[in-house]
Amino acid sequence: MSPKYLGRCPNCGAWNQLIEEKIQDEKLTQKATPSRRENSKNIQPEPITKVNFQEEKRIKTGMSELNRVLGGGIVPGSLVLIGGDPGIGKSTLLLQVSGQLQQTGGTVLYVSGEESASQIKMRADRLNVTGDNLYLYPQTDMSEIRNSINDLNPDYLIIDSVQTMDEPEITSAVGSVSQIREVTAELMNIAKQQNITVFVVGHVTKGGAIAGPKVLEHMVDTVLYFEGDSHQAYRILRSVKNRFGSTNEIGVFEMQEEGLAQVDNPSEIFLEERLADANGSAVVVSMEGTRPILVEVQALISPTVYGNAKRTASGVDNNKVALIMAVLEKRANILLQNQDAYLKATGGVRLDEPAIDLAIAMAVVSSYKNIGIPSSDCFVGEVGLTGEIRSVDRIAQRVAEAEKLGFNRIIIPKNNLNKWRPNTKIEIIGVSTISEAIGKVF
Structure with a gap:
């Protein structure tokens, strides 16, 4: 804590790291969130034996790959965060999903802090997304x-993106830690208290x-990462957190002129360009x-030309x-x-489970x-x-x-x-040992 601005932190010596946070008046805080306090009282x-539990009915989108990543569909009143590199297709995906959801009879409010309504409409025309239940709202003031949410009472809310939203009661700059925290807390209250499903786009850092x-x-409730190379057509939507389903679930999409098209059988995509019996190539069931x-x-x-051998890997x-x-x-x-070693998992997918070890060893x-493995x-x-x-687990499914x-x-x-x-x-x-596996293959 510091009573005034300092260019350099006196403790760690870092420059430009101090962030201003205004302490809110207690009366203002109570006025801003009365329903949350009343509900908590x-x-x-x-006892857990007397708690009533009712299975949530999930809402299916028109993309089975997205339904899979979400754990079987959209849970009403959930808050979903989608992150990814710029231009990877986050806004395209959410605009397509918005068009599909409004066709089911739900009302969708698409709030954009980065584009005007005409810009979004131009993309919607390219994606063939239209409907009277899809509302566009270029706004950053929370x-x-x-007020628009209270007037429209939508079933789904799209926020693109959370870093551009501004909470007027917070004096810090838009995109700061305080702003993002308060905006997210407000969106969580909207989702839970009004049973509105909220999708939030999040920017990513260089890392x-x-x-x-x-x-x-x-x-x-759910964190999804959109992965892939903007120079390639395929995109991978990965779940890293899901309170309503399994994590590390992936959905595969292909970027086309008409938008994102789902890939029903990604294994064929990852293997379609493989050379028959090429040396240094092995297939793993992950x-x-x-x-x-x-x-x-x-x-x-x-063979290495330097003193120390080099190890480089992509996707593993x-x-x-x-x-x-x-x-x-x-x-x-x-x-x-x-020997220098260069390894790669093809197709842009990232593999990190232990069951891929044997395939890596066989490829090496x-x-x-210089002997090829049978295709x-x-x-x-x-x-x-x-x-x-x-x-390893789930061997029957792999086989x-x-x-x-x-x-x-x-x-x-x-x-x-x-x-x-x-x-x-x-x-x-x-096989029980690595030597036995090499003997069986070679």
């Missing part, structure tokens, strides 16, 4: 937005995290939430790559300390030996530091997905075979 403790205080993600997807993992191993964790290569060198006698060995083989398994192949896409053989941990009796046409090979 009426709540009494009660007091005016609250990819949603800009603003971390409390922003804690306050909302679980993204409740969905199994097949992704190609590529490795390029080449760099530390995981270094760990697996150390296991291969120690447990499988494959000399990699003088394939590139090192009909795929892999599942976690690699331990002692060279063992550890069991079924590989069989559905036409693979003839899948290599899995042997311990998974001890706990599960397969009834499939695909050949299943169980």
Whole structure:
């Protein structure tokens, strides 16, 4: 706390880090949020056995991929935060969803702090989005937005974006920590007290995290990240927090001239350009939430021209790559300390579960030996530091997905075979060590 502005913090020495926060008058605070205080006084403790629970009826959008990421559909009265890089398609997605929701009979209020109504209408015409129940409102003043909500009483509210909204009672600049926190708290009250589903767009920092205080993600019900390269057509919508469904669920979309089109079978997209029997290529069956997807993992191993070997990875964790290569060198006698390694998960997807370890190891060995892996083989398994192949979860779903896409053989941990009796046409090979897996493949 400081009574006046300081250019440099006297404690940590950082410049321009002090933020002005005006202490609100207690009477003003009570006047601004009377319903919240009145509701809290009426709540009494009660035994859990006497608490009545009613299953929320979810509202389906016209995009099954979005329904999947949300946990089965939109929960009325929920607050959903969507983040992503500029130009990735956040506003396009929400405008398309707005058009679909108003067709179900609900009223949608689309509030934009970044574009005029004519600009939004121009994009809506390109996306073929129209309807009498879709209202456009270019506004940043939260007091005016609250008045419009009370007059219109919409079923759905779109805020694009939270960093442009202004709470008049807060004196700090728009987009500051205090403004974002108060605006989000106000939107949460609107969602819960008036049972309005609120979608909020959030800007991201250079590091990819949603800009603003971390409390922003804690306050909302669901956090979705829109991932992908703006130079490529495919986009991945990933759930990282969901109070009404599973996390790490993904939906795959393709950006077209008419807007975002959902991809029903992303495994085919990730594998469609794979070269047959190419060395350094292995296919893994990864679980993204409740969905199994097949992704190609590529490795390029080449002798280093410098003293220290280089390890570079895209789509997989760099530390995981270094760990697996150390296991291969120690447990499988494959000399990699003088080899540069470049690894990539194709299609723009990011893989981080333990079951991808075996596919990474096989891709590295394939590139090192310059021997291609049969295109009909795929892999599942976690690699331990002692060279063992550890069991993974949901093995039946993984095997079924590989069989559905036409693979003839899948290599899995042997311990998974001890706990599960397969009834499939695909050949299943169980391995217990990394050396055994290399012997089976090469």
